[in-house]
Amino acid sequence: MKVEQIYTGCLAQGAYYIVSENEAAIIDPLREVSPYIARLEKDKVKLEYIFETHFHADFVSGHLDLSQKTGAPIVYGPTANPEFDAIIAGDEQIFEIGKVKIKALHTPGHTMESTTYLLIDENGKETAIFSGDTLFLGDVGRPDLAQKSASMTQEELAGLLYDSLQKKIMPLADDITVYPAHGAGSACGKNMQKETVDTLGNQKRTNYALNQPDKESFVTEVLDGLSAPPKYFGMNVAMNKSGYASFDDVMKKGKNPLSVEDFVTIAENTDALILDTRGAADFHKGFVPNSINIGVKGDFAPWVGAMIVDVNQPIILVSDAGTEEEVITRLSRVGFDNVLGYLDGSFEAWKNAGKEIDEVKRISPQQFADAFKPEDKVIDVRKIGEYSAEHINDAYHRPLAEISEWVDSIDDTEHFFLHCAGGYRSMIAASIFNARGIRNFTEVEGGFNGIKKTEKVATTDFVCQSKTL
Known part of the structure; x- marks a missing residue:
């Protein structure tokens, strides 16, 4: 056996x-x-x-x-x-x-x-x-x-x-x-x-x-x-109970290389969402406007489910070359079968075509520590247990999983710093902000873990997370 x-x-x-x-x-x-x-x-x-x-x-x-x-x-x-x-x-x-x-x-x-x-x-x-x-x-x-x-x-x-x-x-x-x-x-x-x-x-x-x-x-x-x-x-329950398309058909449909012009046509003439699955370190330097960043090297599928929600949502991909099959597979695991194709040549093709590029302002933990003043606004998008365990004094807690419920309350006239634990989730949030026209913020690379190591920013006393669930 x-x-x-x-x-x-x-x-x-x-x-x-x-x-x-x-x-x-x-x-x-x-x-x-x-x-x-x-x-x-x-x-x-x-x-x-x-x-x-x-x-x-x-x-x-x-x-x-x-x-x-x-x-x-x-x-x-x-x-x-x-x-x-x-x-x-x-x-x-x-x-x-x-x-x-x-x-x-x-x-x-x-x-x-x-x-x-x-x-x-x-x-x-x-x-x-x-x-x-x-x-x-x-x-x-x-x-x-x-x-x-x-x-x-x-x-x-x-x-x-x-x-x-x-x-x-x-x-x-x-x-x-x-x-x-x-x-x-x-x-x-x-x-x-x-x-x-x-x-x-x-x-x-x-x-x-x-x-x-x-x-x-x-x-x-x-x-x-x-x-x-x-x-x-x-x-997902409904799909498991009633049935779904063959994975082979989902992969065949999704592995559709799109030229820059075809990508633009789909983006402008359908309700397709642009999903950029590159890492945060690359995404923040330049991306297709209105893209949502959820890096494939992370808890990709659950965050796709939590952020996009509707499994029928049409999606076009910007992914690192050679990762398209992995991305389509991981999307299908949570029922997102409606991938229409991917940008052939990845973001480099978009940039080389002279198309408009968007960016996210990102600074290191040390730069944050040097610039931070107690009166500055900080938004922490970690889970409640993480935030309760320890956070920057007076930081606002806004969980990423609930972003649809609080994003409209953001005051874009007031600058704020944005962080999570390590930078993965905060870049998801940053991409959503940009897509909604919210731009008066700075995202912190390395998140709270990096900020804490600087030993220059005041935080609350640590409480074991097992006691904060």
């Missing part, structure tokens, strides 16, 4: 590949399925089942393409109602893969169909659980996402999650391995550990949610401090 975790850092997502004898199963596959098919061919095994722990909100699964290419059936847990052919498992139904077995344990609470899959080895020993978004390392799945579809309050869903954990997960042996669907950085939880694999026994000891004295306390603690879910989550 072989169990492989296939972890994708930018989504903080774990897919799983299980092999026994000449048969295999895959749990929660990503959108692009060629890596899985390559593994199957290399191992000379047949894919027997594609297991889905639930209808994912934060990414588009590859279940449909993988099933179409391999003939393997898709399996969901009880109460799931997908708009395509699938096996709807009964609670405790067993599936055989080679000499091992996988038992479906219905664990509703995060969603109604949420299911944990229990792996039983060749000797009949229960060895691992693939817990989806039911149990994370250090946390449990947020119970506020499925309220509408379940016709339940978040408190009722949290109570259901408590029952699932107590009845289905906690009775299992301590030496069982926990393989969750997500790790630290995912918006599906609030307190996840950086590790991606653990024992159930250690989670019983250390996971705050598993150590509540009763259901009422569990509900209170699990719901406390939840930030609003990203607005694209509902669209």
